[in-house]
Amino acid sequence: MAKITKLDDIVSLCKRRGFIFQSSEIYGGLASCYDYGPLGVELKNNVKKAWWKSVVQMRDDVVGIDCSILMHPMVWKSSGHADKFADLIAECKKCNTRTRVDHLQENAAEQTDEHTEHIAIDAAMSQAQDLNNKVCPACGTVGQFTEPMPFKLMFETKMGANIDDSMTIQLRPETAQGIFANFRNVLDTTRVKIPFGIAQIGKSFRNEVTTKAFIFRTREFEQAELEFFCEPGTDEGWFEHWKQARFNWYINLGMKKENLRFREHDPDELAHYAKGCVDVEYKFPFGSGDWQELEGIANRTDYDLRQHQRGIRTLNKWYENNRDLSKIQLADEAGDYNKGPLSYFDETKKVRYIPYVIEPSAGIDRSALAYLVDAYDEEEVRGETRNLLRFHPALAPVKAAIFPLVKKEGMPEVALNIYNELKKYFNCFYDEKGAVGRRYRRQDEAGTPFCVTVDGQTLEDNTVTVRDRDSMEQVRLPTDKILTYLREKLDL
């Protein structure tokens, strides 16, 4: 039976094999920031490619976009982030550690599932009841907290070199707003018709109060988001569609079904504009409740486009108030926004409306971690422990490794020829150092699905062995059949 994976095993494998390193490690590291090493960057790129293939490439109703990280400050006023995107924190009077109020545990109470959404501050305020019985996670003191206060999650920076015209701007805390801001551009330059989606993968930044569990929650991370625009009234059907499609994406890439589940949000967890929200959760080997969010799928109604219509009408006030967001109020909520640039005219039905939006929003780093955890395995082989990553071929950083059995008798030359041919089609690795058994083990640990070995027989009859990572079985193939064989097995 497969062993239960511990996060420590994953962290140590990631470091040992060059998947993931602590950022700025030579200077002692920068908390919650990570760098992807040679194998890690391939894995992460493959996760992104697989998402893009399923959400954009294979569909006729979704187009892609890549927006800048820095956006006009009014974007964040309209989206609500400028006023509300904050966590409620309390400081321990004993040790001065600040903790998210919704992360504080009751003294001696049984642990419950930890749901750690960022919630609007007004909603959080009402939840920040009595802290008298809460425990400081750093020093264990009970009930000694300051009054809860909001802590803004957006990173700020200055744009422009001159003091007079430089302005404070934010690093985006989600990629979605770039999509809403480009809704009209996409409509005007492509042939899309509702229902359709715009997809984006990119970096987001949140000054998280508490980070945790390796790359699970970091301050700089990558998101893959889709905004799917549909006619009001059809939204519930599309919500179901995307819920299933996104769940299947994880399963189809080899994630074990028993480690995945949906969690419907309770009505009091929902943002006031959202009609429904479900998380895809993965059973991670850490945390109090194990099940943690991988992706959220929300029915955001027409909220975002409507908010930006209000924002566009407020722009002159922003200039009048010296570009101070805190001094302005968005244009009247009840205004007629159906006529604005972010509305949609249905040519067939001759109606104009603001589309509803279904948003599947996934974390690339979090998915990569889940795929790593899920693929990790240890087994006993002839009295030795074999560590391996049973990655789906689409995710495997290296698809095939090519070895000469020994570094002589012309074997390296033949192996290099095979390597040079195969690498035109997919990522390969050539290795001639050490005993072949050890080379197999190294590839098992990197998750490489196949190893091709040139041996003495190759020189006689032009055949090689191809070893399968999972079963460790070997087949003998003529050299001119390797490419077809691997492409079929790898589905490339």
Ligand code: ATP
């Ligand atoms: P969480 O509850 O974990 O804080 P959230 O509900 O605030 O996340 P969303 O705003 O819905 O997250 O973001 C969508 C996805 O982006 C999440 O499901 C997660 O995969 C990813 N994500 C969000 N915040 C982070 C982070 N700090 N580090 C890594 N991934 C993140």
